[in-house]
Amino acid sequence: MLTEVAPNVLFENLPSTSKDVCDHRGSNLDIEVPSTSKQSSMSDLSLEDRPTSRSESRLSTTSSSSSLLEAENYLLKKQVEELQNQLKSLKVGFDFSAIENNDALINVYTGLPDKALFMAVFKYLDSQNFHYNLGWSVVNISRINQFLMTCMKLKLNPIHKDLALRFGCSVATVSNIVITWLHVMHVCLYKKFLENQIPTRHKNKTCMPSSFSPFTNCKMVIDCTEIYTEVPSQLDKQKYTYSSYKHRNTLKGLVGVAPNGTITFLSNLYVGNTSDKNIVKHCGVLTSFLAGDLILADKGFLIQDLLPPGVLLNIPPFLMKAQFSPEEARQTVTIARARIHVERAIRRIKEYKILQLIPQNLRPYSSMIFQVCGFLTTLNYPLIKEVEDRYFCE
DSSP, X not given: XXXXXXXXGGGGGSOSSHHHHHXXXXXXXXXXXXXXXXXXXXXXXXXXXXXXXXXXXHHHHHHHHHHHHHHHXXXXXXXXXXXXXXXXXXXXXXXXXXXXXXXXXXXXXXXXXXXXXXXXXXXXXXXXXXXXXXXXXXXXXXXXXXXXXXXXXXXXXXXXXXXXXXXXXXXXHHHHHXXXXXXXXXXXXXXXXXXXXXXXXXXXXXXOOGGGGGGTTEEEEEEEEEEEBOOOSXXXXXXXXXXXXXXXXXXXXXXXXXXXXOEEEEOOOEETTOOHHHHHHHHSGGGGOOTTOEEEOOTTOOOGGGSOTTOEEEOOOOOOSXXXXXXXXXXXXXXXXXXXXXXXXXXXXXXXXXXXXXXXXXXXXXXXXXXXXXXXXXXXXXXXXXXXXXXXXX
């Protein structure tokens, strides 16, 4: 019966790592084993030093090979354990490299149409100097992935724990990144390129669709939209945010578009029970109109008394009798054909799912969220295909 040799008996003569062991398996091991090729040299040995029989020679060889295999097996097991521990410590990651070669995925995750535009916006924002909202910098996540995280929060509105798992960071880091980049995007994109950048009616004429042919002096089409918000804990805020139109707690903002469908004005968000007229009065939109300009609006905008001198307002007629006259019916249809574009623009803004419901922790940033999402929609393809070839006219 063979005596089992412990693995550590041979450790002194074995290679230090399992890789070295594996390398030696394919080559001639430096272990002296009696063989027929050494018969001539063995003739010089004394009679008592020679193997007494062929079976004893095989026994010695088998014993040595068995010990070597056990040592190899022990080292390989240790290596497998180390690799398993490393595998457990690995985190499933998500970053821009996972979607950068697929424009459809970039659009799904960020709302931007393709990689070229995503990179252009990122490089511009990355060149800005800014400080993080919570007072400490984020260094373990690259800036491009911070921008991607913020765009994903706006477009898809995943919970912060989800983003923390995807990007391998803490929930506090997610909050720090999202709020910081939201401020950066608001200041560097919305305030610089959209706020107070309303085109004149003469510029609007260079890319005006046919539906506006009866309104060639139109400068802006306006409408209000409401965004759901969580019920506030304070009773007075519950009262102010309750919308009698939506029968829910909402925030309300004004959107203005040029005749070609481009968003040119976004107000701050007001509490849900604010009237359309009061929003127009306080949001500052009327300061951009000059004599001769025309505003198209819904019939709920009774703002004639607020208009600057010489500014015109065109709203659908009210039904004052049993039915509209033929002229009133034609007028209603004509205005509706032109007004529909502001509703399409609002629908685009609300494709950013963060605007489906503003939670309490984001309510202080609700106006910034609304305005940043509105600006990002202007980077998409034209809303009206008819004027696409004139979209970038000077």
